[in-house]
Amino acid sequence: MGDELERDLISNLPQSIIESILTCLPIGDAIRTSYLSRKWRYKWTTLTHLVFDEKCVTQCGDQALIGKGLINFITRALFLHQGPIHKFQVCTSYLQSCPDIDQWILFLSRNGIKELVLELGEDGEWFRVPSCLFNCEKLTRVDLFRCELDPPPSFKGFLCLKSLNLYQVLVAPDAIESLISSCPLLETLSLSYFDSLALNICAPNLKYLYLEGEFKDISLDNTPLLVDLSVALYMTDENAEHSEQSSNCNFLKFLGGIPRLERLIGHIYFTKYLSIGKDPGVLPITYNHLKIIELYQVSFEDMKETLVVLRLITNSPNLKELQLSGSSLTSVESPDLDFWEKEGASDCTFHKLKVVKMTDMSGLPHEMEFIRFLLRKSPVLEIMSITPCVFVTMEARLIIVTELLSFTRASPKAGLVFIQD
Amino acid sequence: MSEGVMAVVKPEMKSYIWLQTADGSIQQVEEEVAMFCPMICREILQTGMGSSKNYAISLPQRVNPAVLGLILDYCRFHQVPGRSNKERKTFDEKFIRMDTKKLCELTSAADSLQLKPLVDLTSRALARIIEGKTPEEIRETFHLPDDLTEEEKLEPLRNITDDPRIRLLNRLYARKRKELKDREKLKNVEVEEERVDQRSVDDLLTFINGGNGDSKGVKTNKNKKKNRRRKDPTKDSSNSVNGSHNKELEALSSTFQDESRPSSSSNLQDCASLEFDDGDVDDDLDPAMKEQLDREVEDFARRLNSDWPERMQEILSLGQERRLAPINMNGNGSARRYTSLDRR
Numbered sequence: 141m142g143d144e145l146e147r148d149l150i151s152n153l154p155q156s157i158i159e160s161i162l163t164c165l166p167i168g169d170a171i172r173t174s175y176l177s178r179k180w181r182y183k184w185t186t187l188t189h190l191v192f193d194e195k196c197v198t199q200c201g202d203q204a205l206i207g208k209g210l211i212n213f214i215t216r217a218l219f220l221h222q223g224p225i226h227k228f229q230v231c232t233s234y235l236q237s238c239p240d241i242d243q244w245i246l247f248l249s250r251n252g253i254k255e256l257v258l259e260l261g262e263d264g265e266w267f268r269v270p271s272c273l274f275n276c277e278k279l280t281r282v283d284l285f286r287c288e289l290d291p292p293p294s295f296k297g298f299l300c301l302k303s304l305n306l307y308q309v310l311v312a313p314d315a316i317e318s319l320i321s322s323c324p325l326l327e328t329l330s331l332s333y334f335d336s337l338a339l340n341i342c343a344p345n346l347k348y349l350y351l352e353g354e355f356k357d358i359s360l361d362n363t364p365l366l367v368d369l370s371v372a373l374y375m376t377d378e379n380a381e382h383s384e385q386s387s388n389c390n391f392l393k394f395l396g397g398i399p400r401l402e403r404l405i406g407h408i409y410f411t412k413y414l415s416i417g418k419d420p421g422v423l424p425i426t427y428n429h430l431k432i433i434e435l436y437q438v439s440f441e442d443m444k445e446t447l448v449v450l451r452l453i454t455n456s457p458n459l460k461e462l463q464l465s466g467s468s469l470t471s472v473e474s475p476d477l478d479f480w481e482k483e484g485a486s487d488c489t490f491h492k493l494k495v496v497k498m499t500d501m502s503g504l505p506h507e508m509e510f511i512r513f514l515l516r517k518s519p520v521l522e523i524m525s526i527t528p529c530v531f532v533t534m535e536a537r538l539i540i541v542t543e544l545l546s547f548t549r550a551s552p553k554a555g556l557v558f559i560q561d
Numbered sequence: 562m563s564e565g566v567m568a569v570v571k572p573e574m575k576s577y578i579w580l581q582t583a584d585g586s587i588q589q590v591e592e593e594v595a596m597f598c599p600m601i602c603r604e605i606l607q608t609g610m611g612s613s614k615n616y617a618i619s620l621p622q623r624v625n626p627a628v629l630g631l632i633l634d635y636c637r638f639h640q641v642p643g644r645s646n647k648e649r650k651t652f653d654e655k656f657i658r659m660d661t662k663k664l665c666e667l668t669s670a671a672d673s674l675q676l677k678p679l680v681d682l683t684s685r686a687l688a689r690i691i692e693g694k695t696p697e698e699i700r701e702t703f704h705l706p707d708d709l710t711e712e713e714k715l716e717p718l719r720n721i722t723d724d725p726r727i728r729l730l731n732r733l734y735a736r737k738r739k740e741l742k743d744r745e746k747l748k749n750v751e752v753e754e755e756r757v758d759q760r761s762v763d764d765l766l767t768f769i770n771g772g773n774g775d776s777k778g779v780k781t782n783k784n785k786k787k788n789r790r791r792k793d794p795t796k797d798s799s800n801s802v803n804g805s806h807n808k809e810l811e812a813l814s815s816t817f818q819d820e821s822r823p824s825s826s827s828n829l830q831d832c833a834s835l836e837f838d839d840g841d842v843d844d845d846l847d848p849a850m851k852e853q854l855d856r857e858v859e860d861f862a863r864r865l866n867s868d869w870p871e872r873m874q875e876i877l878s879l880g881q882e883r884r885l886a887p888i889n890m891n892g893n894g895s896a897r898r899y900t901s902l903d904r905r
Contacts, residue, residue: 147704149665150687157672157684164688175696177705 151179155186163189168196171217188226190217194234207234215240218247229257231285236260237267246272254278254300259285259307266310274298284309291315297322305330313337352407359393366398367429372407389418391448399425403432404452411435415444423455430456431492436465440506443476449510454488462514463497466507466529480509484516493518499527503540512547521551527559578605579617582626587617590633597636599675621673628663628670631656635679657686661702664690733854 150158162170162184174181197209210232218225228248235241237260248256249272256279260267268288274295281303289311301323306316307330320326321342329343330350338357341349346363352372360366391414395401406414433452439445453459496514501507515524526544528537541558549556578595581587595611596602604618605611611618620629638644638652657664664683671679691699700707 148706149662150703151705153665153669154672157668157680160681160684161688161691164685165692169692172696173691173699175709176699178708180705181709 148179151177155183158183159187162187166195167192167217182222185220185222187221188224190221190225190227191229192217192232193230194232203234207236210235211238211240214244218244221251224252226253227255227257228253229255231257231259233261236264241267242270242272245270249273249276252278255281257281257283258287259283260287262286266308281305283307289315289319291319295322297324299324301326303328307332309334313339317342355413360395360397363398365400367400368403369398369401370403370405370407371410373409373413375409375413389420390414390416391420391451392424393417395452396420396425399427400429401427402429404430405432405434407436409437411438411445411448412442414448415442419444419447420451423451425455427452427456428458431458431460433459433461434463437467438464439467440504440510443479443506446506446510450483453490458492459490460492461495462493463499464510466498466500466502466504477505477509480506480513483513488517490514490518490521492520494520494522496521496524497527498525500529501526501540502529502532503536503543508540508543511544515547515549515551515554517550518554519550521549521554523555523557525557525559527561530561578611579614580611580629581617581619582624582629583620583622584625586626587614588626588629589614591637593640594633594637597640597676598632599677601674621670623666623673624670625666628666631659631663631667632670632674632676632679636676639678653682657682661687661690665703737859 162173167190170184170187173184192210192214194206194210196213197206200206214230225248228244230241241258241260245256253276256273256276258267258269266286266288268290269284271290271292274291277298278300279298280300282298282301283303283305285307287309289306289309297319302325304320304323304326305328311319316331316337317340320329323343325345326343327345328348328350329341329346330348331337331339332350332352334353334355337353337355339355340359340361342362344362344364346366348368349360349363349366350370351358354374354376389396394414395404433456435449438449449464453462493514496518498507498511511524511526515521526540528540532540537558537560544556544558576592577589578592578601579587579589580595580601596605600621601611601618610616624632635656638656639649659667664686668680668683668687671683690702694702699705
């Protein structure tokens with residue numbers, strides 16, 4: 141007996157180490173260790189991180205069978221578990237909505253759950269999150285994919301919540317707003333694939349914001365600490381019309397209250413959205429910390445959009461990296477080149493700008509003028525790289541390159557790179 | 562590293578710290594390397610030890626000289642501030658290549674010195690060793706004793722707690738099963754047309770209690786009752802019998818559950834290290850508990866028909882399955898048994 145104990149290499153390590161070893165294993169392997177020896181029988185049962193996916197069950201071809209097997213597996217594992225559960229994650233396309241999931245969440249709500257990640261399959265009904273979720277007072281992170289969320293009227297908020305990620309979640313718009321504003325510690329917010337959402341975000345501790353979907357109207361009412369913003373806005377025509385008619389300035393509503401911004405990424409219709417409404421004129425805000433700007437699908441032919449971009453970069457004195465991607469529309473109107481004369485004469489300089497990438501360029505007049513403008517105003521520029529749009533013909537590319545070569549560069553180190561695929 | 566407390570290090574003269582391992586041997590090591598270990602760092606700052614051979618810092622028992630050498634190599638590399646993440650990662654990957662025994666010792670030692678990055682590194686390495694292996698392979702690698710009983714192996718996750726009474730019950734079942742099987746062979750089979758027994762457990766228990774209190778008496782009673790209650794195996798009442806069996810089993814199982822819950826957490830650690838032998842079983846329980854267990858086992862025995870061994874297995878597993886079935890990954894044994902009983 142004593143000999144066995146001495147030969148055994150691992151069972152006598154402290155429980156905290158055993159748990160960190162078991163946490164590194166896929167949950168199936170971790171539970172399987174109960175089969176090893178008497179001492180190992182229940183070592184896994186106090187794990188606080190439980191991560192499940194369809195790999196936990198045997199892979200036969202049958203979707204329904206895997207789904208059922210997975211439900212059984214998770215239910216039994218929870219039942220055998222002892223002690224608090226801090227993280228619970230189920231990510232699989234094989235599971236649809238079923239009553240067992242409600243019971244899991246009830247169980248978790250009684251065991252001090254802190255991080256909950258639920259990603260279910262696409263077919264069938266979406267899972268309706270039970271009200272017991274709103275009793276989980278210790279939640280710090282919630283990620284829900286393809287669920288239905290309906291906070292009860294008595295819900296006062298998740299007081300510890302730091303990260304909220306809702307992806308394809310059905311929830312009433314005012315419910316989202318009040319959910320966000322009732323979580324005072326919220327730092328990370330991610331909302332994806334919402335339809336026609338009008339949102340006022342009030343989150344005093346918010347640092348990271350990620351939005352993707354069809355948003356009618358967004359205003360960041362109270363997010364002074366925001367550091368990272370990434371937005372992909374889909375706009376239908378009626379949304380655009382609705383915004384046109386309002387007398388607000390979208391730019392200021394969105395970007396007006398975030399002086400600590402360090403990184404800004406805007407996809408699809410972002411600049412178009414910002415361009416709608418009144419022209420903000422001289423901006424009341426300077427983005428002293430903004431170092432990286434990436435804007436995609438910028439339609440340079442639309443003067444208002446170009447203006448938005450200009451306003452942004454001229455109010456970011458510490459900008460280091462700029463990436464702009466054009467939108468391949470052909471020029472319709474005759475470009476107003478006087479505008480560039482005026483801008484060129486202004487005394488703004490990009491003192492810290494080092495890297496500029498212009499992609500999907502079609503050689504439109506405004507695009508070229510913009511590049512000329514940047515080259516003239518960036519004394520420490522190191523790289524200016526230009527990638528033409530795929531539709532641009534070889535002749536057109538030659539014209540672009542010729543024009544580029546003629547631009548004066550303020551920076552002696554500036555390298556001009558024309559990227560051909 | 563603290564700058565104010567320790568002496569200024571001149572470029573030619575390095576400062577050394579003296580460390581003593583549990584076996585008594587003392588070695589010296591460069592100060593900045595030693596200070597990388599939180600535990601050593603704290604010792605130096607709080608007690609001022611380690612500056613000379615006579616006042617060497619005593620290291621925890623789990624740190625032997627060989628492992629200390631490895632740990633100091635790790636510290637020596639990582640305490641240099643200028644290294645890139647890639648360099649550190651490459652070093653770690655090479656460093657971690659050693660046999661399993663050394664890896665376990667290293668993990669244990671790093672933990673006692675509170676060197677968390679090294680503990681994480683070794684834990685991940687051990688996890689990689691365990692991942693994907695069969696239980697036999699894992700036992701082989703780590704020299705684990707194969708000390709679960711056959712029954713426990715087939716249903717390894719049957720019990721929520723490691724309560725000795727539940728484990729005892731399992732062993733008793735196995736024993737009774739064997740005894741009854743033996744008796745079957747000895748006695749004649751009395752084929753008696755018996756209707757389904759619909760009485761509740763309580764009735765039956767009081768009936769049993771009407772007999773003697775001690776175990777021997779119970780056994781004799783059981784023999785007689787078993788013959789009376791013997792059913793024809795071909796009788797077509799199995800479904801309803803099973804149905805009522807399940808309810809009874811559930812009731813009994815749940816009473817066990819209630820009894821075992823209060824002591825479960827405190828006993829868990831103790832149970833893990835106790836070894837039970839069939840012979841020792843009786844000694845560890847008080848007589849009243851043992852009686853009750855005997856009665857309940859006997860109850861099962863009486864109410865089953867003649868294909869005792871298989872039916873016992875089924876009932877055991879059914880009763881457990883109601884609450885928790887083994888996770889279906891231990892190979893074909895469990896899966897085969899349960900498909901026929903799947904009542905969902």
